[in-house]
Amino acid sequence: MRNAPTFTPSIPWLNARRALLATLVIGSSIAGCLAMAQVVSNLALGWQITMLTLFGLTFSWIALAFWGAICGFVICALRLDPLSLKRLTAERPTTSRLVSRTALVMPIYAEPPIPTIAGLEATCRSLLQQPTPQGDDTANVIRQHFEVFILSDTQDAAHAEEEAAHVAALQQRMAGQLAIHYRRRPNNHGRKAGNIADFCRRWGRRYDYMVVLDADSLMSGDTLLHMVHQMQRYPTVGLIQTVPIPVGQRTLFGRFTQLASALYSPMLAAGQSFWQGDAANYWGHNAIIRTRAFMAHAGLPTLSGKPPLGGELLSHDFVEAALLKRGGWQVLLDTSATAAMWRRNPHASASRNSFEAMPSNLLDFAKRDRRWLQGNLQHLRLLTGVGFHPISRLHFFFGAFAYLSSVLWLGLLLCTSLMVGYHAIDNAAEPLLPQALSLWLLSTTLGMLIAPKLLGLLLIFCQYPHAFGGRFKLVVSTLLEMVFAALIAPLMMAWHSLFIINVLIGRAIDWQTQHRGERSLSWRETWRHTGWMTLCGVLWAGTMVLFSPSAFGWLTPAWLGLVAATPLVKYSSSGTWGGVISHRFGLLHTPSISLKPVLLQDFANLMARSPQILTQTPSAMLVMPPAELLGEMPCQLLKPAKAPHEPPAPRAKEPH
Secondary structure: OOOOOOOOOOOOOHHHHHHHHHHHHHHHHHHHHHHHHHHOOOOOHHHHHHHHHHHHHHHHHHHHHHHHHHHHHHHHHOOEOOOOOOEOOOOOOOOOOOOOOEEEEEEEOOOOHHHHHHHHHHHHHHHHOOOOHHHOOHHHHHHHHEEEEEEEOOOOHHHHHHHHHHHHHHHHHOOOOOEEEEEEOOOOOOHHHHHHHHHHHHHHHHOOEEEEOOOOOEEOHHHHHHHHHHHHHOOOEEEEEOOOEEOOOOOHHHHHHHHHHHHHHHHHHHHHHHHHOOEOOOOOOOEEEEHHHHHHHOEOOEEOOOOOOOEEOOOHHHHHHHHHHHOOOEEEEOOHHHHHHHOOOOOHHHOOOEEEOOOOOHHHHHHHHHHHHHHHHHHHHHOOOOOOOHHHHHHHHHHHHHHHHHHHHHHHHHHHHHHHHHHHHHHOOOOOOOOHHHHHHHHHHHHHHHHHHHHHHHHHHHHOHHHHOOHHHHHHHHHHHHHHHHHHHHHHHHHHHHHHHHHHOOOOOOOOOOOOOOOOOOHHHHHHHHHHHHHHHHHHHHHHHHHOHHHHHHOHHHHHHHHOHHHHHHHHOOHHHHHHHHHHOOOOOOHHHHOOOHHHHHHHHHHOOOHHHHOOOOHHHOOOOOOOOOOOOOEOOOOOOOOOOOOOOOOOOOOO
């Protein structure tokens, strides 16, 4: 670069970090398994092996989350950058000029046009409001170095006509400030990944970088410019992923989820970045990508076999990050937007923002998980892929195990219940209470489960309480969130187990547009999807009362959520209950509510406009996309290519 020196990101002692984390996780797992072996030592050999296997895998997963949270806690408490381990300080405005061209690309598929376009417009206006170095004319600089592409895969003609009218109106409003382009494909081949690949082949060579946005993404101009300058500064980096924080939901479920994300995500993201280093993951949106690196190395192949485990790769983002890393490019997790929460300046996070929306109720949340589960299980087939970095293989495994762990937990609970019932029948007496070692192991496991939440609370309590309503309301809100999380955990276990069974018997699903707006559920819909959980929970609890009242008490955290599944899902989808708790009692507040970032205020103002104003420009006024600059994006090999059969070469004669 002519205007600024180029560097490689500083990530000291990366191998030592990974070795430390592996030692802590493996050591904890061995200790837990040894204790469990003593607990089940009086059981038959088959039961011992089954219980140890289920417990060992589950406990190792808990240990990984626990020690990752510990790493993040230390990083945030000391206010260190998780990559360089340098002390975080107030960032000075960059003095380097933009010397690159960046495309903001938003792939959409039958999305609601008003919030989609309003979010994109808020992002664009935030970008146009950013100061540029050395007194340059901001509007001119942004116009020269940024363009926007709305990449539509909408197939319904009426919906597409409405969508195009909204885009045409946006083009008129942004005329002379920022180029807005619209392209609609006549098909949906390859889904989102195919949509992005089509853009890359047609226009990718025009741009140095592309920022991928979802239909519900909101990113501040400060964040966008920061990412572009980081890419200019570090030419070895192929992708930078930000940490998007959910905002905008008013239902009780939405407020609980937003609180949990705001509380724990900064710490957990710092812990992940600490050990992932330059082999981080990609979450599909709110990220910047070096376009030519992506085109050269991230073309997705099709898996052999039929869906659900074959065919098109659904969770494409994990694979694209792994392919970039395999191609020699660094993949980073940028925590600067969330790290601003830990700085002493209470308003530091008001300008550097990365937001997203989320499902407003548990049913839509579970349906989204169903799609992700099918895609992540496909990743198990890539564990032996050629040339992948070991950390990329871990991403594949962890992504699948996040759902498989539900089956293990369910198996552990069922085995425990069966043993309790067998003991009661065999001895015709009430089973003894758990021994001291059993109590210690249970307490340790529960403590490791809730420790990340308590550590996140401690950080906020000491450093940033006012953004969550003050210390007292922060503690009460966190306790409520912990209770809610404990209640819905058995529901997610049941759903995930059912989804995995469906995948294993060959039932694939279509990857359709998710519900992004608020949606309150009816009793009928709720019972249709959760009634079987409530009935199973009642049957399970009743059986435990009959055979072992003590086991009934110890297993309360598991069966209670199932028994309460229907009312829990129904009432948590209510915006009324969310409003009462938030507005009347001042609980479940997050920085997006307390600090009122300008980006979210602008988005709310844009959403409040009259629909007639938004569509007063006919779709026929659409501005044509720019001239194409065609390029290739070849499909990558995931397995070693089979060499063609050739006859063996003749052996050379040995000299006499």
